[in-house]
Amino acid sequence: MACFKKPWFASSEFSRNLQQRPRTHHILTVPFFLLSLFLLSASYTSNSPTPYPAATPLFPPSSPFSNSHMLSKPRSRSTLSSVTAAERTHANSTTNSDSQAIRDLASCDIFDGTWVRDEHAEPLYQHASCPYLDDAFNCFKNGRSDFDYLKYRWKPHGCHIPRFDGLKMLRMLRGKRVVFVGDSLNRNMWQSLACSLRASLKDKTRIYEVSGRREFRTQGFFSLNFRDYACSIEFVKSPFLVQEWKVLRNTGQRETLRLDMIQASKSQYNNADIIIFNTGHWWNHYKTRNGINYFQEGNHVYDRLQVSEALRKALKTWAAWVDSRVDRRRTRVFFTGFSASHYKGGQWNSGGKCDGEKEPITNERYLGEYPWTMRILESVISEMKTPVFYLNITKMTDYRKDGHPSVNNNNKGRLRTTVQDCSHWCLPGIPDSWNELLYATLLIAHNNTHF
Known part of the structure; x- marks a missing residue:
């Protein structure tokens, strides 16, 4: 396992002054160093005239690397356009560490934007070339023939995202441990990052599969070690973040969810250098049995508890664990927001479909409502001692009804299945963009702190 000898950020008079100030609990907080910050808006209300909150800059106005202004609200207009040659040249130039372009990123809400069509776009890794993909995410292998969604x-x-540079990211992650913790959407993101980093290496035998096998879906833990960079990229399965439990009742043993206990893991990850959490898709009434005899605290099993209240309790348990167990002088904590689904005519278990979708939604008026799960998450994060960087991918995924496996979610040669997958994403595909945003965030931190 990667060994880390010193904090991955450089000390500065700015960070020392911040630590001397009294702690305040509000959502736009500048923490110990510039990567750790909140991307949450304090103005989220259920009466918002638009389905999504107003834009916020990547760094708050009090940061010396931020502009003094904030972006306006997301624009109600068509959000589909084509990339120009000048934009492509500018985006490529930021890959070469153009300091001004990186500073521009720091004052920009990188999660409020548009999907632009680029005929010259190439995926970060080729179809069927990565051995770490779940078969369910490998749409090319499963018969998908249209690949316009990759264009x-x-x-x-207001800013440009630099092209993902796998070798540069590996250099930034040298000697570090990156752990994804959550459900299969976080596994989507983990596999995307693993494949993107692998594609950058000439000698791909220099990646060691720590867990020793590929079947990590049931194993619950998987780790890749990039030998030449002494860094590891890991995934820990924890769909609720809290512990699934067995309880004895009069009718025998049955399953509950312990809202007061973080899920135990085969991999102790609280001392990782970067931890990326997520949850959300399992918090629905069907999977939680409508809250009837399912949620437990201590020895008490609730006869019935609203799923929203159960999620709040679970996230408070997670937040307390992070605040007490994670060393925020060393570890950067991220939380990936809710990834949008696009079922029509029903849900995943009631005939919902998304097959035949060939292009993104072109106007934000047709987006769904901002998820209730994320409003609860934002409320909990705002009260934490530990800075949490919020990867708010909800809006950018809501546009992409064309990127799901749909019927191409098996490898048995059948193009039609009884259950379509309109929640996960084809790989290569949309999660690659999440990792480009993660890369841009690390690039800002590297440029400003030289970690």
Whole structure:
């Protein structure tokens, strides 16, 4: 396992002064160093005139690397356009560490933008070339023949995202441990990052599969070690973040969810250098049995508890664990927001479909409502001691009804299945853009702190 000898950020008079100030609990907080910050808006209310919150800059105005202004609200207009040659040249130039372009990123809400069509776009890794993909995500292997969904890239309003550079990211991650913790959407993102980093290496035998096998879906833990960089990229399965439990009742043993206990893991990850959490898709009434005899605290099993209240309790348990167990002088904590689904005519278990979708939604008026799960998450994060960087991918995924496996979610040669997958994403595909945003965030931190 990668060994880390010193904090991955450089000390500065700025960070020392911040630590001397009294702690305040509000959502736009500048923490110990510039990567750790909140991307949450304090103005989220259920009466918002638009389905999504107003845009916020990547770094708050009090940061010396931020502009003094904030972006306006997301624009109600068509959000589909084509990339120009000048934009492509500018985006490529940021890959070469153009300091001004990186500073521009720091004052921009990178999660509020548009999908632009780029005929010259190439995926970060080729179809069927990566051995770490779940068969369910490998749409090319499963018979998908249209690949126009790969011809779009995410462009925030007011700044440019640099092209992902796997070798540069590996250099930034040298000697570090990166752990994804959560459900299969986080596994989507983990596999995307693993494949993107692998594609950058000439000698791909220099990646060691720590867990020793590929079947990590049931194993619950998987780790890749990039030997030449002494860094590891890991995934820990924890769909609720809290512990699934067995309880004895009069009718025998049955399953509950312990809202007061973080899920135990075969991999102790609280001392990792970067931890990326997520949850959300399992918090629905069907999977939680409508809250009837399912949620437990201590020895008490609730006869019935609203799923929203159960999620709040679970996230408070997670937040307390992070605040008490994670060393925020060393570890950067991320939380990936809710990834949008696009079922029509029903849900995943009631005939919902998304097959035949060939292009993104072109106007934000047709987006769904902002997820209730994320409003609860944002409320909990705002009260934490530990800075949490919020990867708010909800809006950018809501546009992409064309990127799901749909009927191409098996490897048995059948193009039609009884259950379509309109929640996960084809790989290569949309999660690659999430990792480009993660890369851009690390690039800002590297440029400003030289970690």
